[in-house]
Amino acid sequence: MLKIQKMLVGAMARLDEAMVMNLVTQGLKMGINPYVLLEEIRQGTDRVGELYSKGEYFLSDLIMASEIFKDVLALVNQDRVVNARKIYPTVIFGTVEDDIHDIGKNITTGIMQYNGFGICDLGVDVPARKFVEAVTLHNSRVVCLTGLITDAYDSMRDTVVCLEEAGLRPMTTVIIGGLVNESVRKYTGADYWATDCAKVAELCRNILVADKQIV
Numbered sequence: 001m002l003k004i005q006k007m008l009v010g011a012m013a014r015l016d017e018a019m020v021m022n023l024v025t026q027g028l029k030m031g032i033n034p035y036v037l038l039e040e041i042r043q044g045t046d047r048v049g050e051l052y053s054k055g056e057y058f059l060s061d062l063i064m065a066s067e068i069f070k071d072v073l074a075l076v077n078q079d080r081v082v083n084a085r086k087i088y089p090t091v092i093f094g095t096v097e098d099d100i101h102d103i104g105k106n107i108t109t110g111i112m113q114y115n116g117f118g119i120c121d122l123g124v125d126v127p128a129r130k131f132v133e134a135v136t137l138h139n140s141r142v143v144c145l146t147g148l149i150t151d152a153y154d155s156m157r158d159t160v161v162c163l164e165e166a167g168l169r170p171m172t173t174v175i176i177g178g179l180v181n182e183s184v185r186k187y188t189g190a191d192y193w194a195t196d197c198a199k200v201a202e203l204c205r206n207i208l209v210a211d212k213q214i215v
């Protein structure tokens with residue numbers, strides 16, 4: 001099992017689509033959790049990003065990485081029965097203004113839906129006021145922001161400020177994900193940060209229980 005996982009990181013870093021698809025197919029047949037496989041591929045995309053930073057890969061390579069990721073997601077989702085039954089309140093998702101990265105967001109919303117959350121996905125390059133409108137419309141308590149480029153951190157901060165100005169901040173929990181860490185959380189004024197999409201559903205459940213939105 002471990003061998004497949006290690007090979008996946010390298011195959012993704014080399015942008016070897018045939019090999020990635022082959023390894024994922026084998027991994028799924030062996031019963032490896034799809035999210036374990038996706039995490040290995042995500043690590044491979046980190047390497048792609050590093051090579052792009054060094055000037056060894058180009059924009060076309062970033063595009064190739066995202067195409068491979070989308071094909072893998074389609075393969076992984078093919079066999080999964082999505083639990084469309086909504087049992088928890090609606091959570092707002094979106095990639096913040098100026099940022100168009102959405103692969104991680106889409107994986108995360110998929111997991112949330114699978115876990116019974118209602119999802120309002122605003123898409124990419126979402127201005128702060130759109131989040132505020134969605135929170136009001138859906139009477140939501142949790143807003144999840146994705147951002148991978150440096151400019152996204154200002155957009156995340158603007159979104160938090162906009163929620164404050166609308167008087168919604170005290171009853172809204174803001175979670176950020178993507179290329180984020182504790183410093184980014186502090187800078188943006190968000191409540192939580194996470195990069196492990198598998199943990200988001202649990203985090204949201206805990207927030208809503210503490211808020212007495214669910215028991």
Ligand code: B12
Binds near residue numbers: 050
């Ligand atoms: C694929 C890719 C692209 C694709 C995106 C396609 C798409 N539909 O998303 C394309 C080619 C379009 C692209 C464009 C650009 N990109 Co780009 N891209 C990447 C790359 C290689 C992988 C990103 C990815 O999809 N990873 C896989 C997913 C699964 O991981 P993830 O997003 O982190 O999501 C996981 C978690 O974070 C979590 N998660 C995600 N969202 C949320 C939300 C919440 C609330 C929670 C809790 C969790 C969570 O769940 C996921 C699974 O665990 C990264 C490198 C990297 N290290 O990330 C560069 C990278 C992000 N890009 C970069 C750059 C510079 C660009 C461009 C500016 C390039 C250009 N010159 O045009 C443009 C940006 C345009 C814009 N305005 O946004 C830089 C950003 C550097 C910076 N600090 O600003 C990076 C880091 C590459 C690098 N090292 O230089 N890119």
